[in-house]
Amino acid sequence: EVQLVESGGGLVQPGGSLRLSCAASGFTFSDHYMDWVRQAPGKGLEWVGRTRNKGNSHTTEYAASVKGRFTISRDDSKSSLYLQMNSLKTEDTAVYYCTRGGLGSYIEYWGQGTLVTVSS
């Protein structure tokens, strides 16, 4: 059974940093694209970014809204995905979902999410 468990969410001040982690199990982590998707309170889904699989050299892509501030990384030896968030803004407040991509064109599995609140 595929399981994705996020951690690291919490309250942070504007301009601050936070690192989210995602522990994956139930599949061969290195074979898969992994994405982060977020959802602001009461709002819709927003794709944040992705890291491709080992066969695609772990290359990354980002949404324009986070490019230059957020960094996605992975450790295949630990089946773990990370999201380093810097220069946080109030509009980054959201539930952040760790997800497994399906061949790069869709999101196949979702974690339960972790809430990040950016507020003074």
Added chain:
Amino acid sequence: QSALTQPASVSGSPGQSITISCTGTSSDVGGYDYVSWYQQLPEKAPKLMIYDVTNRPSGVSNRFSGSKSGNTASLTISGLQAEDDADYYCSSYTSSRTLVFGGGTKLTVL
């Protein structure tokens, strides 16, 4: 990359069929057969319902179907049931090698 356009809400009675549209551009929906649909129940994580325009993952009811014409994709739910009451989001792969979501549609089963 602008969000894909979906109607804010749709409704239908049990047993009826409804269709939710998802409009993009030639750089996303119209350019690739990579449209997917997600169902989100209240306080739950989204669930994949349709991928690559028309394909259903194992375990998803065949009452759910997808299609595409030009820059607009559609999700059709036939034989509406109370359990279908949820938010639905479309998504597409884009020419920038990213994904983009629609704004979401709230389906109310009357």
